[in-house]
Amino acid sequence: MTIIHEDVVCAFCGCLCDDLKVEVEDNKITKVNNACAIGRNKLMHAQTDCTALKVNGREAAWGEALAEAAKILVKAKSPLVYGLSSTTSEAVREAVALTELIKGTVDNPSSY
Amino acid sequence: MRHLKRYSALAKGLYTPEGRKDRKVVVIDVRPSPTSKNADIFLQVTPGADFEIVHVLRLLIAGKRLEGLEEESLVGGVAFRQWQELAELMKACRYGVVMFGIGLTQSRGKDLNAEELNSLIIELNAFTRFYAVAMRGHGNVNGSNQVLAWQTGYPLAVNFQRGYPRFNPGEFSVVDMLRRKEADAALIIATDPSAHLPQSAVNYLKSIPTIYLEPHENATTTWANVVIPVAPAGIGAGGTFYRMDNIPLQLKKLVDFAVPSDLEALQGIKEEVLRLKRGEAAC
Amino acid sequence: MLKIINGQVYDPKNGINGVSKDLYIDGGRFVQPVQEAGETIDAGGCIIMPGGVDIHSHIAGAKVNSARIMCPEDHYDHFRAAADCTRSGVGHTIPTTFLTGYEYAGLGYTTVFEAAVPPLEARHAHEELEDTPLVDTGIYTLMGNNTMIMKALQEKDAAKRRETLRSLVSWLLASSKGYAIKVVNPGGVESWKWSAGTVDLDTPVQPFGISSRQILTALAETNEDLKLPHALHLHTNHLGDPGNVRTTLETMKTLTGHRVHFTHLQFHSYGITPKGGLKSAAPEIAEFMNAHPEFTCDAGQIVFGPVTTMTADSPMQFHLHETTGNKWGSFDVEMETGSGIVPLRYRPSVLFNASQWCIGLELLLLIKNPWQIVLTTDHPNAGPFTAYPQIIRLLMDADYRNSVIETLHPKVGHYTHLKDLKREYTLEEIAIITRSGPAKALGLSNKGHLGPGADGDLVIYQPHKDKEKMFASPVYVIKDGRIIVRDGIARQSFGGKRLVALPYGLKDLADGSLSQELAQDFADYYSISLRNFAVQYDYLPRMEVISCG
Numbered sequence: 001m002t003i004i005h006e007d008v009v010c011a012f013c014g015c016l017c018d019d020l021k022v023e024v025e026d027n028k029i030t031k032v033n034n035a036c037a038i039g040r041n042k043l044m045h046a047q048t049d050c051t052a053l054k055v056n057g058r059e060a061a062w063g064e065a066l067a068e069a070a071k072i073l074v075k076a077k078s079p080l081v082y083g084l085s086s087t088t089s090e091a092v093r094e095a096v097a098l099t100e101l102i103k104g105t106v107d108n109p110s111s112y
Numbered sequence: 113m114r115h116l117k118r119y120s121a122l123a124k125g126l127y128t129p130e131g132r133k134d135r136k137v138v139v140i141d142v143r144p145s146p147t148s149k150n151a152d153i154f155l156q157v158t159p160g161a162d163f164e165i166v167h168v169l170r171l172l173i174a175g176k177r178l179e180g181l182e183e184e185s186l187v188g189g190v191a192f193r194q195w196q197e198l199a200e201l202m203k204a205c206r207y208g209v210v211m212f213g214i215g216l217t218q219s220r221g222k223d224l225n226a227e228e229l230n231s232l233i234i235e236l237n238a239f240t241r242f243y244a245v246a247m248r249g250h251g252n253v254n255g256s257n258q259v260l261a262w263q264t265g266y267p268l269a270v271n272f273q274r275g276y277p278r279f280n281p282g283e284f285s286v287v288d289m290l291r292r293k294e295a296d297a298a299l300i301i302a303t304d305p306s307a308h309l310p311q312s313a314v315n316y317l318k319s320i321p322t323i324y325l326e327p328h329e330n331a332t333t334t335w336a337n338v339v340i341p342v343a344p345a346g347i348g349a350g351g352t353f354y355r356m357d358n359i360p361l362q363l364k365k366l367v368d369f370a371v372p373s374d375l376e377a378l379q380g381i382k383e384e385v386l387r388l389k390r391g392e393a394a395c
Numbered sequence: 396m397l398k399i400i401n402g403q404v405y406d407p408k409n410g411i412n413g414v415s416k417d418l419y420i421d422g423g424r425f426v427q428p429v430q431e432a433g434e435t436i437d438a439g440g441c442i443i444m445p446g447g448v449d450i451h452s453h454i455a456g457a458k459v460n461s462a463r464i465m466c467p468e469d470h471y472d473h474f475r476a477a478a479d480c481t482r483s484g485v486g487h488t489i490p491t492t493f494l495t496g497y498e499y500a501g502l503g504y505t506t507v508f509e510a511a512v513p514p515l516e517a518r519h520a521h522e523e524l525e526d527t528p529l530v531d532t533g534i535y536t537l538m539g540n541n542t543m544i545m546k547a548l549q550e551k552d553a554a555k556r557r558e559t560l561r562s563l564v565s566w567l568l569a570s571s572k573g574y575a576i577k578v579v580n581p582g583g584v585e586s587w588k589w590s591a592g593t594v595d596l597d598t599p600v601q602p603f604g605i606s607s608r609q610i611l612t613a614l615a616e617t618n619e620d621l622k623l624p625h626a627l628h629l630h631t632n633h634l635g636d637p638g639n640v641r642t643t644l645e646t647m648k649t650l651t652g653h654r655v656h657f658t659h660l661q662f663h664s665y666g667i668t669p670k671g672g673l674k675s676a677a678p679e680i681a682e683f684m685n686a687h688p689e690f691t692c693d694a695g696q697i698v699f700g701p702v703t704t705m706t707a708d709s710p711m712q713f714h715l716h717e718t719t720g721n722k723w724g725s726f727d728v729e730m731e732t733g734s735g736i737v738p739l740r741y742r743p744s745v746l747f748n749a750s751q752w753c754i755g756l757e758l759l760l761l762i763k764n765p766w767q768i769v770l771t772t773d774h775p776n777a778g779p780f781t782a783y784p785q786i787i788r789l790l791m792d793a794d795y796r797n798s799v800i801e802t803l804h805p806k807v808g809h810y811t812h813l814k815d816l817k818r819e820y821t822l823e824e825i826a827i828i829t830r831s832g833p834a835k836a837l838g839l840s841n842k843g844h845l846g847p848g849a850d851g852d853l854v855i856y857q858p859h860k861d862k863e864k865m866f867a868s869p870v871y872v873i874k875d876g877r878i879i880v881r882d883g884i885a886r887q888s889f890g891g892k893r894l895v896a897l898p899y900g901l902k903d904l905a906d907g908s909l910s911q912e913l914a915q916d917f918a919d920y921y922s923i924s925l926r927n928f929a930v931q932y933d934y935l936p937r938m939e940v941i942s943c944g
Contacts, residue, residue, distance in 0.1 A: 126730075
């Protein structure tokens with residue numbers, strides 16, 4: 001089954017071109033129109049090279065990873081939360097809430 | 113890459129129906145580029161002279177006499193006469209916009225260059241309408257500035273050690289914190305530190321427990337202590353991004369991923385943290 | 396079930412004026428007395444009022460957030476640490492979203508409207524309001540310099556023009572999930588974008604040659620055609636200019652018979668001295684208001700100290716930057732509007748500021764019907780909302796007021812009338828100008844009163860001779876039947892409702908659409924796709940739609 005998404009917003013750069021046309025066949029992106037070369041490339045390869053969940057170099061379960069992450073953050077005296085340049089503002093809101101909770105520091109790539 | 117077509121040089125508007133023909137495009141850069149080839153005027157400047165150039169433009173706009181500068185004297189590697197012409201062009205245009213990027217903000221002078229440019233823009237408004245737009249790189253780096261500002265009051269470099277937000281770039285900024293080895297753990301979300309930070313900062317990160325939320329394999333996923341795969345925003349997860357000029361757009365999920373979104377992963381970590389800190393959440 | 400017993404109740408809408416009365420809240424709303432057991436608060440010796448309603452404030456969205464970024468110096472000395480149930484925050488005149496919610500709630504306010512949102516940036520305002528706890532909120536949608544509206548006004552056929560505006564305004568409101576039509580310096584912002592001069596009511600504005608008067612009369616008519624719950628919310632031309640009373644009165648005459656809310660009227664009630672200085676024209680404005688019950692207004696009272704001015708009135712902000720030399724931010728919102736930001740400080744020793752301060756209080760004291768004027772500081776333009784208790788004291792205590800006048804620039808008496816005014820507000824009148832009146836002006840039948848069916852929002856105050864102390868620190872604030880504040884401090888943090896108007900004629904908020912011609916304009920001239928314009932329901936998880944008509 002092919003689904004055609006119109007007026008898709010490209011998440012790659014700060015231009016946020018919002019006129020892309022993306023074809024999805026059986027949950028796989030098969031065609032991207034209107035995007036620049038980088039944007040198209042980003043979309044076409046979004047579903048490959050995905051990371052695996054790992055704790056200390058070995059594959060792990062979701063719950064274990066969350067518990068380990070929480071343990072690290074709670075134990076730290078000065079945890080740093082950083083990045084947030086390619087995620088949603090909803091996620092950033094949550095990241096700031098978490099930083100407040102662990103009394104950490106939060107920063108993004110606009111500081112350097 | 114579609115900036116020229118959609119937003120700047122080529123865009124057609126209500127008052128610029130002919131698009132490119134209705135406007136003058138000036139490119140100032142240290143080297144020729146595809147953009148400079150299509151410019152009406154290209155001023156190839158020497159690196160590191162940004163502050164000086166903008167300052168000279170400010171003085172020209174203000175109508176000050178510049179002692180000792182002849183028409184052919186070089187300012188930033190370009191004849192003073194050309195800066196005089198540019199100043200006149202800027203004052204005389206109906207509506208001007210300066211788009212500036214990290215070439216200005218991350219070279220010698222950094223924030224002082226941006227400050228000087230802002231002053232130039234403000235002063236030009238005595239003559240005509242003029243604006244400046246920062247060219248933001250990553251898709252939602254502006255959104256993270258926006259959210260930080262509404263939740264903490266500050267757009268970056270925020271510290272919560274005292275329970276409330278404090279702001280001090282240079283102290284609470286990532287590169288400085290890592291250089292001084294002041295962080296003892298890191299949670300990195302949707303950014304590849306190995307590709308962006310100085311090598312010394314990355315080396316220090318490798319020495320502290322690091323949690324990494326990232327959709328794709330990259331240099332950092334090979335060494336982070338905890339790697340949590342997430343669905344890429346705008347492809348496998350929906351949500352809001354802020355364009356470089358502050359226009360917010362909602363991104364939709366296009367395909368299903370077997371893994372959660374950044375938001376869900378962060379919620380999961382927060383719940384675990386709450387559990388460790390005080391049992392179940394109280395409110 | 397929550398019972399509040401033995402309190403002295405002020406509920407002006409229901410004609411209750413300081414009578415001892417028990418109140419019952421169940422399921423988040425006031426209900427008839429019941430026998431059922433439940434939590435009881437004994438409010439013996441205390442005063443009870445409905446939750447406060449702020450009809451005009453700037454608390455969320457692009458310009459507020461740009462101001463936060465521009466002015467970190469506003470934040471350093473004003474902070475609140477995170478606690479068990481509440482988030483941290485900073486900021487004095489431009490507090491962060493969480494702190495905004497806590498501070499409003501701490502003063503007994505449970506409903507606040509963000510007064511100026513461009514449709515293109517509405518999503519941002521709604522995102523911030525999601526992070527503004529403890530208050531029900533809504534936004535006013537900016538339309539007074541919208542290019543599509545000005546284009547539609549070119550139509551010569553009156554009936555066709557009216558119909559086009561109906562559908563265009565419905566669509567703008569529904570897309571932005573707005574509550575009211577907001578007009579700021581009609582035509583003046585667009586004119587400034589052309590580097591053209593300021594506009595009077597009949598100045599033709601490029602590119603379509605439409606005037607402020609045409610925009611105003613058409614939108615006032617459209618507001619009524621759409622049976623919107625609130626009046627046309629209007630910031631008139633020439634804000635802050637000595638002599639602007641001429642424009643304000645002319646605007647009032649033009650709009651006579653229409654439902655209009657004149658916002659921050661203090662800034663628009665300026666006479667002019669022969670030398671071009673400022674003098675009060677509050678008496679003329681108050682006289683007009685007193686003769687026109689169809690109009691409401693809010694004060695925009697000056698508060699001495701630091702403020703952050705921010706408005707869609709970009710030419711006014713540029714002028715303020717030029718006259719003060721203070722830092723300035725300005726934004727051009729494509730086809731819709733502009734905006735500007737300038738931080739400044741009002742000083743009692745500066746004659747202009749002292750006169751402004753007197754003019755606001757004169758309006759509050761000279762407009763006879765308290766249902767026609769609302770207490771505001773146009774937060775954070777004339778002052779921060781946290782100064783409301785201080786203003787209440789100025790209104791209730793003439794001796795205190797006169798003692799403050801003594802500290803002003805010595806010549807202020809030559810240009811203002813405040814020292815001659817003896818009126819002191821009663822508690823009932825305060826209840827009207829801070830909750831019942833604004834709720835009525837907004838058409839919110841569930842707000843501003845304590846009758847059965849109303850939202851379960853109330854405030855319990857400990858009476859005090861110093862009314863500032865009394866209103867600054869309520870003993871209890873209750874929202875939707877939940878205790879959110881004890882002794883002036885917010886102890887909870889949950890999201891309020893988002894109030895959205897459904898224009899008459901639309902089935903639902905997704906029902907509106909642009910005409911084919913305007914949709915083509917949108918495609919040609921907006922920088923985003925039409926499909927990505929309307930604010931999605933995801934941004935309003937607790938939406939309350941107020942139907943019109």
